[in-house]
Amino acid sequence: MKEKRQLILESAEQLLATDGFRGLSMQKVANQAGVAAGTIYRYFDDKEALIEEIKLNVMRRVAFAIQENVQDSDPIKVRFRTMWLNIWHFAISEKNTFLNRNQYDSLPSSDLVKFKELEEEMFAQVNQLFIDGLEQGVFKPLSVEILTGLSLEASVCLARKHAQGFFTLTNDDLDAAIEASWDAIIKH
Amino acid sequence: MKEKRQLILESAEQLLATDGFRGLSMQKVANQAGVAAGTIYRYFDDKEALIEEIKLNVMRRVAFAIQENVQDSDPIKVRFRTMWLNIWHFAISEKNTFLNRNQYDSLPSSDLVKFKELEEEMFAQVNQLFIDGLEQGVFKPLSVEILTGLSLEASVCLARKHAQGFFTLTNDDLDAAIEASWDAIIKH
Amino acid sequence: MKEKRQLILESAEQLLATDGFRGLSMQKVANQAGVAAGTIYRYFDDKEALIEEIKLNVMRRVAFAIQENVQDSDPIKVRFRTMWLNIWHFAISEKNTFLNRNQYDSLPSSDLVKFKELEEEMFAQVNQLFIDGLEQGVFKPLSVEILTGLSLEASVCLARKHAQGFFTLTNDDLDAAIEASWDAIIKH
Amino acid sequence: MKEKRQLILESAEQLLATDGFRGLSMQKVANQAGVAAGTIYRYFDDKEALIEEIKLNVMRRVAFAIQENVQDSDPIKVRFRTMWLNIWHFAISEKNTFLNRNQYDSLPSSDLVKFKELEEEMFAQVNQLFIDGLEQGVFKPLSVEILTGLSLEASVCLARKHAQGFFTLTNDDLDAAIEASWDAIIKH
DNA sequence: GATGAATGAGCCTTCATTCAT
DNA sequence: CATGAATGAAGGCTCATTCAT
Missing domain, CATH: 1.10.357.10 (Tetracycline Repressor, domain 2)
Structure with a gap:
């Protein structure tokens, strides 16, 4: 599902814009995106990869x-x-x-x-x-x-x-x- | 002792310049300054206050x-x-x-x-x-x-x-x- | 299909021999065997049962x-x-x-x-x-x-x-x- | 306090004897020893070091x-x-x-x-x-x-x-x- | 039967902060 | 004043297991 990847990306970006980098935890991203924490790792190797993509x-x-x-x-x-x-x-x-x-x-x-x-x-x-x-x-x-x-x-x-x-x-x-x-x- | 406050400040700033924000832990600052971790809190309310001062x-x-x-x-x-x-x-x-x-x-x-x-x-x-x-x-x-x-x-x-x-x-x-x-x- | 069960078993055993127990994840077994992770659970109750069989x-x-x-x-x-x-x-x-x-x-x-x-x-x-x-x-x-x-x-x-x-x-x-x-x- | 180190060591060893390696989590060791999880890391670099010592x-x-x-x-x-x-x-x-x-x-x-x-x-x-x-x-x-x-x-x-x-x-x-x-x- | 995306508990570890000494 | 041992919440990440398709 391509949507979920996009969803995560957008949620992360939004959190980044709101709270800055210090406030960006994978758990928060997951909550914001409405997915489980582990799900993020289906689409991104790790936090660094996620941020790079953002x-x-x-x-x-x-x-x-x-x-x-x-x-x-x-x-x-x-x-x-x-x-x-x-x-x-x-x-x-x-x-x-x-x-x-x-x-x-x-x-x-x-x-x-x-x-x-x-x-x-x-x-x-x-x-x-x-x-x-x-x-x-x-x-x-x-x-x-x-x-x-x-x-x-x-x-x-x-x-x-x-x-x-x-x-x-x-x-x-x-x-x-x-x-x-x-x-x-x-x-x- | 005014010196100690300054010492902490300088150590923190140096660590910040060297390692960036991610590398700035109160423990490291304390080590660098040669004081105990708890001592920092005599001079600064919390980490945020320390950073503000830096x-x-x-x-x-x-x-x-x-x-x-x-x-x-x-x-x-x-x-x-x-x-x-x-x-x-x-x-x-x-x-x-x-x-x-x-x-x-x-x-x-x-x-x-x-x-x-x-x-x-x-x-x-x-x-x-x-x-x-x-x-x-x-x-x-x-x-x-x-x-x-x-x-x-x-x-x-x-x-x-x-x-x-x-x-x-x-x-x-x-x-x-x-x-x-x-x-x-x-x-x- | 009896083959698939055997396939899983062999893959798991091979992984075990190579990487030891720490390296044995159901996902890896599935990959190695060329089946989906869920498929393993058709043939084995859980990881423990699989290992017992190995x-x-x-x-x-x-x-x-x-x-x-x-x-x-x-x-x-x-x-x-x-x-x-x-x-x-x-x-x-x-x-x-x-x-x-x-x-x-x-x-x-x-x-x-x-x-x-x-x-x-x-x-x-x-x-x-x-x-x-x-x-x-x-x-x-x-x-x-x-x-x-x-x-x-x-x-x-x-x-x-x-x-x-x-x-x-x-x-x-x-x-x-x-x-x-x-x-x-x-x-x- | 030398005792605490020993306490952790003993708790870990006991858990190891009881549950085997798979059942040895730092959290469990901490509980067993009656200390906070973080405390273990004052005395041992990481899990590996703890186990080595055991x-x-x-x-x-x-x-x-x-x-x-x-x-x-x-x-x-x-x-x-x-x-x-x-x-x-x-x-x-x-x-x-x-x-x-x-x-x-x-x-x-x-x-x-x-x-x-x-x-x-x-x-x-x-x-x-x-x-x-x-x-x-x-x-x-x-x-x-x-x-x-x-x-x-x-x-x-x-x-x-x-x-x-x-x-x-x-x-x-x-x-x-x-x-x-x-x-x-x-x-x- | 088979799939594999999704889950979420649990893992190891870090670290700001507190407090008895 | 100063210490530093202790805390425990929070972080990133893994993985056995489930379930809609």
């Missing part, structure tokens, strides 16, 4: 959310803006998942190389954006990773603080912030 | 490191550059502490308001930098929090990825990245 | 091995020698089964009386050997059980230590040991 | 029992007879421990070499008996291990079967059995 699941959802409505044929700036806002809205709509992202990052991946490949594949459109910008001479001559860190990751930072309730942004602020991120990476 | 301790060290050699009388750009590099070097020299920062962040603060006040106090020079920049009309008219998020937090993002070994930066890259962060917040 | 199976094999090539018409000493060596060679060729025998022995038999009857039946030729020896006045006037314990069981003891690698015997040693066992039970 | 404990007791009242200055035959009877009586007085001895043997020793050295040390008088017998030309020219296997181990075999209730021996039988064991190893 990590991938979340990454997949994040990738999908960020790149939603982004066309590679759109102008660079449009794509940039769309992604920036996608991040922002995702941070709000899936606040808990988003805030726990840090925790996922700190988790050791069993296969780091494969993981990075997956990441690159999932965020292909993000990479494409920066590649196009570099080719068109719009962006500063830096590596894609650095450019991402300077612009979109800034969006993530702001979104997190926003989600944590440290401050709020008006729509104008939001526009200005997007513009500022853009300024960071374009040539002047 | 969090503050680390924040204090981070604040000190970031603002080292920063003179409020220096030109804005100089101060900005110094702080940016301070962050970068701290990330390298205290790699483990730095990477575990994520984990601290995810911890719920018992008193969020008090925490924010402390933060503001500790990072006074950082705030001052942005206030001065705003007053002199150098920066975009955005709140200090947003400006920080767009510039210095970007430094943190890059530094983390660097520390994680995701990529390396040449000195030229570093200069360019600082310049880019600067571009994000200044008027054009 | 015990019998092994006993049967041991009995067969020990009495192989033994003719009741052979002289007593020849029979004795043949059995002694049969034990020795069985211990070597089925080392794991043999060493695990201890573990079988410690298991409580559900029906001790029936068990003893079976044993007597299986080892009829062994008994016959001692009965003949007693009748012919060759052996000391002791019960068959005692005579067995003093002679052939000694063979088992030596064989076990040999199989465990505690020491090795030359062919001369072997002959001498057989002679010694014989000395134990004959009149002098 | 094994040694039992071996020590067995060694003591077998060699009780044996004087190296006594004539060989006297010593032999004393040991033979010591084994017999031990088998009766500590029936459960004795019957479970097999199980101890099947346990993997963490340090086999050290274990064998200990064994040799503990059973020094047994070895001495055979060494003296060999020197005096009383015994067949075989290794000490083989001689033991042929004589005293036979005692163990008989004692086990007796303890298991397979048969009973009269005093005359006992004497005859001792004589038979002796016959096995002496020159004729």
Whole structure:
């Protein structure tokens, strides 16, 4: 039954988002999913494997959310803006998942190389954006990773603080912030 | 005896940096500090209180490191550059502490308001930098929090990825990245 | 289907010989036998019943091995020698089964009386050997059980230590040991 | 408190003798000893360490029992007879421990070499008996291990079967059995 | 008959916390 | 004040057994 695996995965993810990693016990996951503890082990080798899978699941959802409505044929700036806002809205709509992202990052991946490949594949459109910008001479001559860190990751930072309730942004602020991120990476 | 409290705190922090949260047991802390397990409870209500205090301790060290050699009388750009590099070097020299920062962040603060006040106090020079920049009309008219998020937090993002070994930066890259962060917040 | 029962039995015995008792799970037995876990319960009440049956199976094999090539018409000493060596060679060729025998022995038999009857039946030729020896006045006037314990069981003891690698015997040693066992039970 | 360690050890040994290895859970040991489960781990690294210690404990007791009242200055035959009877009586007085001895043997020793050295040390008088017998030309020219296997181990075999209730021996039988064991190893 | 997913009691072990000394 | 032995709940995981299909 494919459903049960999915059920467990979702329950675990939900618990993770709610209680953080410390609060994630296999027993709780089982209760939340409405299955017996032992059942989890039919679908996942151990806790680590379960978490690894959640990590991938979340990454997949994040990738999908960020790149939603982004066309590679759109102008660079449009794509940039769309992604920036996608991040922002995702941070709000899936606040808990988003805030726990840090925790996922700190988790050791069993296969780091494969993981990075997956990441690159999932965020292909993000990479494409920066590649196009570099080719068109719009962006500063830096590596894609650095450019991402300077612009979109800034969006993530702001979104997190926003989600944590440290401050709020008006729509104008939001526009200005997007513009500022853009300024960071374009040539002047 | 004030020393013993400090001793416990330092031992705990060291263990945290080395082994992460999973490796932090009260027994280990006690051993490391050379005191009995029960003694910890004379100085800290419980594990959570201990961790909270570590969090503050680390924040204090981070604040000190970031603002080292920063003179409020220096030109804005100089101060900005110094702080940016301070962050970068701290990330390298205290790699483990730095990477575990994520984990601290995810911890719920018992008193969020008090925490924010402390933060503001500790990072006074950082705030001052942005206030001065705003007053002199150098920066975009955005709140200090947003400006920080767009510039210095970007430094943190890059530094983390660097520390994680995701990529390396040449000195030229570093200069360019600082310049880019600067571009994000200044008027054009 | 009679085959399936046998299949399960053999798989279980094999696993037992290989991995010992700790490694014997119903799931593994099922896998090894190529049947579903539930199927085992069609043929055996529970794990205990399965093990009991294995015990019998092994006993049967041991009995067969020990009495192989033994003719009741052979002289007593020849029979004795043949059995002694049969034990020795069985211990070597089925080392794991043999060493695990201890573990079988410690298991409580559900029906001790029936068990003893079976044993007597299986080892009829062994008994016959001692009965003949007693009748012919060759052996000391002791019960068959005692005579067995003093002679052939000694063979088992030596064989076990040999199989465990505690020491090795030359062919001369072997002959001498057989002679010694014989000395134990004959009149002098 | 040294007592508690001993208490746990004794409780565990008792459970082992009563229920066998399958029935030995740390929880049961704790209950039997009247301590909390966690307490066991103050005194023993893990279950394996506990069992290893029990094994040694039992071996020590067995060694003591077998060699009780044996004087190296006594004539060989006297010593032999004393040991033979010591084994017999031990088998009766500590029936459960004795019957479970097999199980101890099947346990993997963490340090086999050290274990064998200990064994040799503990059973020094047994070895001495055979060494003296060999020197005096009383015994067949075989290794000490083989001689033991042929004589005293036979005692163990008989004692086990007796303890298991397979048969009973009269005093005359006992004497005859001792004589038979002796016959096995002496020159004729 | 056969399946194998599901169960849940039980296993070993860890660890925050307490309290008699 | 300090100790550290003791606690026992909770954790991850296994596995004999059941039962709907």
